[in-house]
Amino acid sequence: MAQTFQEISPSDFFYRNRDIAGFTNPARAIYSAIRELVENSLDAAENIGVAPDIYIRLKFLGEAGREAQVYQLRVQDNGSGIPARHIPSAFGQVLFGSKYKLKQARGTFGLGGTMAILYGQITTHQPALVISSTGSSRIYMYRLMIDIQRNKPLILDRKILLNKEQWRGTIVEFSLEGDYFRAMSKIVEYLKQTALVNPYANLTFVDPRGRLYKFTRVTTRMPTPPKETLPHPYGVDVEIFQRLIQVTPTRNMIDFLRTHFHRVGETTARKFLEFSKIPPSKNPRKLTHQEIVHLVRMMKRFKDFLPPDASCLSPLGKDLLKAGILKELEPEFVAVCQRRPSTYAGHPFIVEVAIAYGGKIPRKGDFTIYRFANRIPLLYDEASDVSVKVIRSMNWRRYKVTPDMPIAILIHICSTKVPYKTVGKEFIADRPEVRREVLNGIREAARHLQRFLTKREHVNRERKRLSIFAKYLPKIAQFSTQLAGKSQPPNVEILLRSVRKFELEN
């Protein structure tokens, strides 16, 4: 029997494996679609240093079988816009994107937004509409579909409009099947948490019932944008190495290493080549496959590479984190902590932690945990996340904390390569380097919380103590005055003042 071999395109591959990209079922699909488009919009605004203004509308179009309905999703932003020639590929081709360079971003593979459109096309057979302008004199409007087999955009219609108002941004609109009512609470929660870690963004959502959800920015200050960076030797694999060799203009190993790797200078390059016994004068294009494999292996073993610097990262920072929490959670107290940059496998990362207490934080018998990676909320698979494991393993009584207290713990990890356990971008893998930073961050914030709780307890106890004296001393004075047959009770104010241990605020 003859076997048939067939090559499938990346679009085809992702279509067949849509589970791994978060399109498992109608409810999850609609959540993922909104999420991918919103994250693209946030990236697009932040890239040009503009505080994001994002408008999301989900419209009910009709029923589609027992479990799902057809919706139209429209997301509009004030971001960079997309140059006209890239628009079809950006949305009509899987694995096409502008975020392959090494710096912190929400999207990574050129996958998310396109996957959403692909899913929409598969479920409704309708084209997607993309309108975008970079702020030039024109606005481009495309109606397109994806040729799944060939992983290529099919342009159905293209219009150019005059941009009199100098509008800049992108509108993406397409229809898809989904189950909004099962996804509703997750979507709202997603937007709320997104507003929390992006306190400089305006998010507006009009849902199929016509309800308006509005998350308003509290600041226009934005975190310092990340700088692009070269790959660090510790984080390089054979694939990346080979790609670099193909494009390099350099003609010897010293230059090659200095030009293409992060924090490798002349001295380090020489020492490394000596360590791996490759002649410095060797032309990198002449490296054999064995030599490449050897070099990559040596790179992981060589101890003297400088650690990656963190300028490619863009943590939120203590002030913004605090502002976001105060705005969305309205706690009585919040402790925030930013860890120093660290690395795992050559990838720099920074952990930020906050613990919020009281106020509108619910008491539910357990901590409320908020997890974020590169300013994206992670809402699924909480139990598998490293942060949750760390929180569960800690001895909270040391910090005077019990689970029945109204406490929210927030963990933000940012990295050029977030150590997700799955493609679904839902939880962070348990890597020792990451675990340590998370643990230390939570400990630091917990110590702040403990100080706050102790102080509050002191103040409460002191208040209670004083109120007891204030209640009884005048009575003692009154009764003994009557017993002694005096007309004026003694002044107990001096006594009351003397029992005050410290001045109470307000």
Added chain:
Amino acid sequence: MSWKTKSSIAEKRKAVLESLEKFGSSLYEQMARGVFPSIEMPSRSIDNIYYHPELRQYVLGEKRVRRTARNIRHIRPFTQLVWAAFFSHELTSQRKTSTLRDVYYSAQAYEMSFKDQQESNAIITDLETVLGWSREDFNIFPEERSAIFGDLTIEYTVPGYEGRTLNLTSHPDGVMIGPALTSAEFVKTSADKVIAIEKGGLFTRFIEERVHERFNALLVLTAGQAPRATRHFIHRLNKELGLPVYIFTDGDPWGMHIAMVIISGSANAAHVRELTTPDAKWSGVWATDIVKYKLPTDPLSDIDFKRLRELQRDPRYKDELWQREIKTFMKIGRKAEQEAFSRYGLTFIVDEYLPAKLEEA
């Protein structure tokens, strides 16, 4: 602290008022000087209660405790104590009486509420300890009432009755030993002894059988464990009138102890004097009487045995008579009520038993 043994009721009242006022003044002065008021009193903790063989009662030792309003844990009971002093002063000066239960409720009118009756009782006990008077001196009486019958003429000192006299044979049920009687002066009596009886039934029988006349006695009904007012009253009959006291109880460890508390007092009242009558005699029903008179009996229960073993070690019971009776009880393993004599006819106890026992004493 000196223990007062005055008997003149009016004089005593004056002294009580003075000591309450002095107490108030001392607190007032301390506060006027800008210091937290504090007081000192004998400790009532177990390790400071001793049996005094000469006084033949429990007394407090040398240990003293200091209570200060500076201490957050003291200030509430401290205030309650001052209030209790104030309230007692009101009662005493206005010649009103009150009960422990009243005290508990009255406090609420002054926004001084007590957690429960136990707490307010404890504060009154504190006041007794601090001032060295017993609560009856502050016109605070217990709920339970017992009674007396016999030829004793008293003169009331309570408002509205001052100077009025009463002979305690005037009512065939006896006269209640309440606040008015407790504060009355003794005028005259023809009696030469006091017979205290545990149970109401027998008390009535004795009156019907004219025991008071035939034996020249004042009859006191203790109604179970004698209230403090009654113990004090018996003490006065013994001290002021020089009358010997005989006590008749059920023939069991509990009856025995009713007699003992009249004789030697209780540990709870170690801070007060004038409640005991050390020379009083327990006249029955003894364990040996049970044997001798072949009385109908019930078996001793486990609790009875346990109580007997406790009493055996009690310093108040060290005398030969008590030890003998305890041993006999344990040996025969039986007990008998006073009413058991009825098997020999209703008057046997008065005609035969009582004369024999009074003889014996």
